[in-house]
Amino acid sequence: MHTHKPYTATAAFLLIACCCVALLQACSGKEDPVTGLWKLPGEAISVEFSKEGDVTLTIDESTISGSFRRNKENVLLVDMGNGEQPVTLSDNGDELRLSDRRDDRDIFLRSETAEKVDRAESLFMAGYQAKNCDSSIVLYTQTATMLEGIPSESGHLARAYNNRGICEEKNGNTEAAMADYTKAIEIDPRLEIAYGNRAWLHDKLGNKEAATLDYRKAAELGYTPAKQWLEEQKLERAD
Incomplete structure (x- = not known):
């Protein structure tokens, strides 16, 4: 019959160290793949996603500011003042649609x-x-x-x-x-x-x-x- 042995001081130290490493990795501030400047080809329309979670949509000379985040399902959500709306980033991270419709013809590309x-x-x-x-x-x-x-x-x-x-x-x-x-x-x-x-x-x-x-x-x-x-x-x- 197998019995559980109590943690030794060394094991406890290693456990704490591992938890600290995991915490540091979680707080490493890894950039979301959507981060950067995107542009709609042929149009004076661009949208920029910052590392801090800010979004800036520019149309001609006008700008609109908002924010973005990912939910638990990893869906990218953008809020430009009218509530959160899902947006779609392609699997390869090279194409962006400001909606969740795959048939949306307005495709933003890296600038x-x-x-x-x-x-x-x-x-x-x-x-x-x-x-x-x-x-x-x-x-x-x-x-x-x-x-x-x-x-x-x-x-x-x-x-x-x-x-x-x-x-x-x-x-x-x-x-x-x-x-x-x-x-x-x-x-x-x-x-x-x-x-x-x-x-x-x-x-x-x-x-x-x-x-x-x-x-x-x-x-x-x-x-x-x-x-x-x-x-x-x-x-x-x-x-």
Whole structure:
């Protein structure tokens, strides 16, 4: 039969020491992952979370102050004067929604990432407005490079590849164009214009079956030129 032995002085000392270490770790002031400055790309809207639990929302020149905390379930709660509201920080800590809705399209990014997105948008527009395809290809390539690895910008990234594909096709580089259209579709499977452009290129190259499949998908997604092509060919749409 096993019996419990009374604590020795040494054991008691070790227990107290361990408790002190645990207490020190609990009071170490480890920063919450949300701490820092966040910005909404393309807008003059930012929100900053301080180590002390303060929140500052800036819209143009106006600021609103509040506080934040985490509850027992580790839910991030923000109070800007109208009661606590849950906000959502992505698992990787790179995206912030000021609500608990996963479909909230207003996605704040770390300020440096948001600034990168804004620069990418400027490059994209410069590529769109460039007077020759060689310049556009360079600018769209720079845009894609800057947007890689930013999940919330997948739509813009796909359009950069799609537009570069258009320029590659105009320059006679059909293989590069096809690769770009396919890349755009892989990134954003609902980008109807990319299916339409790839279908057009397939058709031009004599790949009628592949063209039909892409035209049907583009039509399913609502792309009008694809619907017209299918009607002209007297083919039924997938939907």
